[in-house]
Amino acid sequence: MKAFAQLMELLALTPSRNRKLDALTRYFAETPDPDRGLALAILTGALSFRNVKPALLRDLVEREVDPVLFRLSYDFVGDLGETIALIWPHKSDSGDLPSLGALVERLSLTSKADLPGVIGALLSRASITERWALVKIATGALRIGLSARLAKTALAQMSGVELSAIEEVWHGVSPPYLPLFDWLSGRAGRPEIDPTARFHPLMLAQPIDEAKDFPKLDPADFAAEWKWDGIRVQIIASGGRVSLFSRTGDDIAAAFPDVTETIVGDGVLDGELLVGAEFTPGAFNDLQQRLNRKTPLNRHLLELPAFVRVYDVLFDGAEDVRALPWSARRARLERWFTRHPQRRLDLSPTLDFMSFEDLDAIRRRGADEQGHEGVMLKRRDAPYVPGRPAGLWYKWKRDPAMVDAVLMYAQRGHGKRSSYYSDFTFGVWREGEIVPIGKAYFGFTDAELKALDRFVRNHTIKSFGPVREVDKTLVLEVAFDSAQRSGRHKSGIALRFPRINRIRWDKPAAEAARIEDMDVFLAAP
Numbered sequence: 001m002k003a004f005a006q007l008m009e010l011l012a013l014t015p016s017r018n019r020k021l022d023a024l025t026r027y028f029a030e031t032p033d034p035d036r037g038l039a040l041a042i043l044t045g046a047l048s049f050r051n052v053k054p055a056l057l058r059d060l061v062e063r064e065v066d067p068v069l070f071r072l073s074y075d076f077v078g079d080l081g082e083t084i085a086l087i088w089p090h091k092s093d094s095g096d097l098p099s100l101g102a103l104v105e106r107l108s109l110t111s112k113a114d115l116p117g118v119i120g121a122l123l124s125r126a127s128i129t130e131r132w133a134l135v136k137i138a139t140g141a142l143r144i145g146l147s148a149r150l151a152k153t154a155l156a157q158m159s160g161v162e163l164s165a166i167e168e169v170w171h172g173v174s175p176p177y178l179p180l181f182d183w184l185s186g187r188a189g190r191p192e193i194d195p196t197a198r199f200h201p202l203m204l205a206q207p208i209d210e211a212k213d214f215p216k217l218d219p220a221d222f223a224a225e226w227k228w229d230g231i232r233v234q235i236i237a238s239g240g241r242v243s244l245f246s247r248t249g250d251d252i253a254a255a256f257p258d259v260t261e262t263i264v265g266d267g268v269l270d271g272e273l274l275v276g277a278e279f280t281p282g283a284f285n286d287l288q289q290r291l292n293r294k295t296p297l298n299r300h301l302l303e304l305p306a307f308v309r310v311y312d313v314l315f316d317g318a319e320d321v322r323a324l325p326w327s328a329r330r331a332r333l334e335r336w337f338t339r340h341p342q343r344r345l346d347l348s349p350t351l352d353f354m355s356f357e358d359l360d361a362i363r364r365r366g367a368d369e370q371g372h373e374g375v376m377l378k379r380r381d382a383p384y385v386p387g388r389p390a391g392l393w394y395k396w397k398r399d400p401a402m403v404d405a406v407l408m409y410a411q412r413g414h415g416k417r418s419s420y421y422s423d424f425t426f427g428v429w430r431e432g433e434i435v436p437i438g439k440a441y442f443g444f445t446d447a448e449l450k451a452l453d454r455f456v457r458n459h460t461i462k463s464f465g466p467v468r469e470v471d472k473t474l475v476l477e478v479a480f481d482s483a484q485r486s487g488r489h490k491s492g493i494a495l496r497f498p499r500i501n502r503i504r505w506d507k508p509a510a511e512a513a514r515i516e517d518m519d520v521f522l523a524a525p
Contacts, residue, residue, distance in 0.1 A: 003027065017150070021153060035176075044152075051112040056116065057084060085132035230281065233272070234314075244273075282304070308344065313332055371482065403478050404504060408426055426438060444503070484496070
């Protein structure tokens with residue numbers, strides 16, 4: 001456990017990707033099984049403990065220290081693990097913590113009633129760094145600047161096995177990944193995974209840089225499609241079994257039986273999950289009502305029917321076609337739909353264009369008239385490659401909408417931002433008051449973050465737990481993708497992907513936008 005706590009601390013404190021990669025590589029090479037596999041599961045979010053919740057840990061600490069002192073400390077520090085590590089009052093001399101494997105077993109098998117006593121004893125035996133890591137492990141809220149792809153890259157660096165080969169088997173193995181590490185260590189062959197019954201890593205697009213990329217690209221080499229405003233999914237149909245995976249590999253089939261129960265034919269398909277009748281996509285807010293549910297509501301099945309707009313094929317039946325160029329896969333996909341007529345799947349159309357100027361006009365018209373997110377550019381000769389390969393797929397999003405809004409509230413961030421006010425709520429004028437229209441926590445530089453943090457500290461007028469209300473004097477230029485009406489927000493408006501584009505130090509708050517100014521965005525399709 002001590003080695004894993006030290007690894008987590010290094011990952012949290014160093015901004016260097018190479019240092020993180022080297023530390024992970026050493027840990028996986030030097031740590032025995034099953035600890036390294038369990039560490040991999042924790043770092044990639046594949047391991048959780050059903051009975052350990054942040055509320056349980058807060059209650060445990062408040063039994064041992066003054067509750068007011070704990071809440072003030074938590075508010076100041078901004079991170080639960082760090083707060084508990086520093087404030088826990090007990091220290092036991094009963095020895096080191098158990099191994100990571102033994103710790104995971106204890107947290108998994110202990111009853112909910114006995115957990116406070118077990119965790120309290122562990123906290124007392126741990127050093128400050130181990131306490132912090134213990135809370136992070138128990139709650140799953142790591143926030144240490146690590147992606148699953150970086151962890152897999154470390155496995156590739158440790159073993160010499162190609163990253164793409166590791167990603168091919170990743171979703172077919174489970175913690176503590178003993179067959180995976182046996183393969184990577186040369187003790188066994190590649191794990192046998194049924195390719196038609198598991199999630200496959202997705203191919204992703206790069207944002208287009210109009211000034212840099214277009215002069216190097218030939219429009220004749222590319223096909224174009226609309227960028228649909230839904231969520232990316234992968235359909236796996238084999239022998240009458242159908243799985244529906246999100247882009248992170250979570251099987252969401254149970255939430256969308258109206259899609260999965262209608263699919264005929266075998267194959268692995270890539271597409272966009274949308275909602276709407278007769279294959280007419282509705283607003284993303286409509287889809288959000290159906291997301292994050294284990295099972296759908298009956299009224300949602302009737303009022304918000306789901307469908308998938310398919311734009312690629314990975315397996316045609318049992319045949320792996322990912323190595324084929326896009327144009328050949330597209331032809332395969334069209335024939336697949338001819339052979340297997342569908343009720344809740346349709347084929348994403350391609351767009352005809354002669355030049356990138358033509359496509360730009362199509363992109364702008366589609367955004368203005370139909371509310372499309374933008375267009376996708378795909379090289380006609382591109383194979384289907386997991387990850388984000390350079391130069392094969394590009395996304396050319398519509399220009400963001402902009403509004404000048406007034407900063408209203410701020411809250412500290414998490415992890416590296418736990419010492420800064422970095423989550424900002426902003427609003428617009430309505431009948432002499434400012435009503436909130438959104439919240440953003442990115443878009444600004446490190447220097448701008450420090451300036452915003454300083455503004456919040458110097459202009460706080462009220463506190464509500466961790467939230468600070470500030471003088472309504474600072475204007476933020478907020479970029480967002482779209483606006484929708486929403487009964488869940490006081491202003492009646494919800495913004496899609498808001499981010500702070502610029503701090504308007506020069507603009508008086510009285511000149512910020514009014515609620516009527518949002519009508520033009522709400523009127524957009």
